[in-house]
Amino acid sequence: MADTKQVDEGTDAKQAAKAERKAARLAKEISAFAKAHGGAEGQVAYIGERGARIVLVGGDGGWGDLVAPTFAIAEQAVQKAGITVHEAFDGEFAGKVKTGPYEWTRMAGIQVGGKRTAR
Known part of the structure; x- marks a missing residue:
């Protein structure tokens, strides 16, 4: 039984370290986005x-x-990353998003006369 517990603890420690590294990589990407865009908020x-x-x-x-x-x-x-986090993507927060022609053609597609996307 003791051997099994040690193996489990070792596996848990490895998983925790892997999760910590992934969170650190994501935080670095979030910080880079914030730097490139004059700050950032998220959800x-x-x-x-x-x-x-x-x-x-x-x-x-x-x-x-x-x-x-x-x-x-x-x-x-x-x-x-130290950004402000919102509970939902709505209201004032969603209103901060600026979209361009690319987003309109991809999201709205043929409904507003945009280019057809491959089906």
Whole structure:
């Protein structure tokens, strides 16, 4: 029994270290985004088995997203990056996003006369 416990503790420590490294890499990407866009705010959303999506909105209205393997890692990453995190992507926060022609053609497509996308 003692041998099994040691193996479990070793595995848990390795998983924790791996999660810490992933959170640090995500935090570095978030910080780089913030630097390039005059600051950043974010929102973390659970996306099922894939993990969690971190949506970022820059001070200039630019936006992007990252996917973390777990919600806990995503929360740890935004905390390490030191950005403001919103509970939901709505209202005033969503209003900060600036979209351009690319987003309109990709999101709206043929409904507003944009280019057809491959099906």
